[in-house]
Amino acid sequence: MLLSLSGRRAVPGQLHRMRWLSGRNSADNHRRTRRVDTPFDARWLHRRVVMLAVAGLMALWPAGGEAHDASTWGGLFRSRNAGTSWFQANQGHLVADALAVAVDPIDSNHLLLGTDAGLLASRNGGLDWETLTGEGLVGPVFAVTFDERGVRQLAATDRGLGRSWDAQVWQPVPAPAGASPARLLVRSATPGRVYLVGWRGLFRGDDMGSAWTRIDSGLPDMAVTSLVVVPGSAESLLAVAAGQVWQSTDGGSTWQARSAGLPAGRVQTVALDTRTGVVWAGGADRLFRCDDVGEAWQQVGGPLPEGDTEIRGIAADPTGTSVVVSTHRGLYATTDSGATWTALVDNLPGHLEAGPLVRDPAEPATLYAAFSLTPYDEQWTRAAEGRSAASRLTATDLIGALAFLLLLGGVSAAALRWLSRHQSPLAGESA
Numbered sequence: 001m002l003l004s005l006s007g008r009r010a011v012p013g014q015l016h017r018m019r020w021l022s023g024r025n026s027a028d029n030h031r032r033t034r035r036v037d038t039p040f041d042a043r044w045l046h047r048r049v050v051m052l053a054v055a056g057l058m059a060l061w062p063a064g065g066e067a068h069d070a071s072t073w074g075g076l077f078r079s080r081n082a083g084t085s086w087f088q089a090n091q092g093h094l095v096a097d098a099l100a101v102a103v104d105p106i107d108s109n110h111l112l113l114g115t116d117a118g119l120l121a122s123r124n125g126g127l128d129w130e131t132l133t134g135e136g137l138v139g140p141v142f143a144v145t146f147d148e149r150g151v152r153q154l155a156a157t158d159r160g161l162g163r164s165w166d167a168q169v170w171q172p173v174p175a176p177a178g179a180s181p182a183r184l185l186v187r188s189a190t191p192g193r194v195y196l197v198g199w200r201g202l203f204r205g206d207d208m209g210s211a212w213t214r215i216d217s218g219l220p221d222m223a224v225t226s227l228v229v230v231p232g233s234a235e236s237l238l239a240v241a242a243g244q245v246w247q248s249t250d251g252g253s254t255w256q257a258r259s260a261g262l263p264a265g266r267v268q269t270v271a272l273d274t275r276t277g278v279v280w281a282g283g284a285d286r287l288f289r290c291d292d293v294g295e296a297w298q299q300v301g302g303p304l305p306e307g308d309t310e311i312r313g314i315a316a317d318p319t320g321t322s323v324v325v326s327t328h329r330g331l332y333a334t335t336d337s338g339a340t341w342t343a344l345v346d347n348l349p350g351h352l353e354a355g356p357l358v359r360d361p362a363e364p365a366t367l368y369a370a371f372s373l374t375p376y377d378e379q380w381t382r383a384a385e386g387r388s389a390a391s392r393l394t395a396t397d398l399i400g401a402l403a404f405l406l407l408l409g410g411v412s413a414a415a416l417r418w419l420s421r422h423q424s425p426l427a428g429e430s431a
Contacts, residue, residue, distance in 0.1 A: 114141030134170025136162020215252025261297035282311030301338015313357025
């Protein structure tokens with residue numbers, strides 16, 4: 001005997017209806033069970049949409065004709081054998097524009113790296129890096145240095161200066177007018193003294209920047225582009241201004257031209273080998289050396305392979321036989337005193353500009369070379385004009401990016417509509 005849902009005996013009509021309902025409920029339960037057992041994974045779809053969006057953005061983002069090879073990045077590179085082989089020194093920390101490098105004169109494992117995104121520090125020779133923050137570290141860092149004992153540090157941003165006693169806590173330091181953005185910070189052998197090559201002007205700082213004195217009176221009314229400090233009983237300064245070399249032996253109070261033997265108006269940089277006292281100069285695609293602190297210059301070898309190459313840094317061995325130079329075309333090296341030159345490209349971003357070239361003061365065979373995706377001159381000019389990195393984008397870039405974002409939004413909306421139609425409400429309840 002069959003009973004109705006109310007517990008009473010079912011009549012024939014009710015029996016037929018109960019069988020129909022039972023079959024319908026069974027089918028519904030089957031469908032519900034199937035949907036619950038294999039629910040549609042919204043997170044899977046979301047991940048796929050994001051991955052496609054990122055891939056599409058990288059492939060379709062428009063770039064101007066002056067853009068660098070997109071397959072390479074800037075950063076810091078190190079050689080342990082005076083430039084024969086190179087390896088990346090900032091692995092694990094992506095750097096687009098390496099702007100300044102400083103090595104602790106006492107502890108070679110302590111490095112500071114100024115970048116377009118701020119200041120990085122390593123305590124183990126570049127194996128690990130940390131981003132330093134503080135009131136005096138806002139924006140890109142264009143110059144950085146240690147004091148003569150490696151105790152205090154001074155960094156120059158596009159807005160001013162920051163100083164630290166432990167490379168951890170940074171405080172702002174007033175910068176002299178015309179100093180920012182700085183091109184160079186060069187320490188002196190005199191305790192606490194540092195020289196600042198500013199965007200406009202050359203300055204001497206005492207107590208690591210507590211007080212500044214302008215010292216470019218007597219130099220041409222043009223920016224100083226390079227500076228070396230030659231230690232001695234009377235500290236000597238050699239500066240490059242208006243494409244000439246100038247010397248001061250009284251802390252910058254007076255200056256004398258020291259360009260005999262150099263190409264007139266075409267000198268770009270000077271460098272000092274502290275082991276030998278030899279001063280090197282670069283310009284007109286060639287190198288020159290001086291053994292008597294700027295008195296007489298001698299041409300070394302032949303020109304670099306490509307004309308109109310801007311030389312930024314020079315690192316030579318004590319004999320002058322092996323030399324590495326950094327240029328706006330990358331690194332070049334010679335092993336025969338400049339008779340022949342070779343472009344260094346192995347493990348290096350050969351299509352990018354090279355900038356600072358720094359020798360480890362405690363380990364002379366160790367060299368550091370910085371590379372930048374953005375041309376260095378553009379970095380300084382942009383900072384001096386108060387423009388941000390976004391100012392590099394053209395109208396075409398912005399229109400292309402907007403079109404892609406609209407396309408991405410349409411694809412995402414369609415995916416969500418499809419998901420809402422196929423996702424069972426019961427799946428979420430059963431979960």
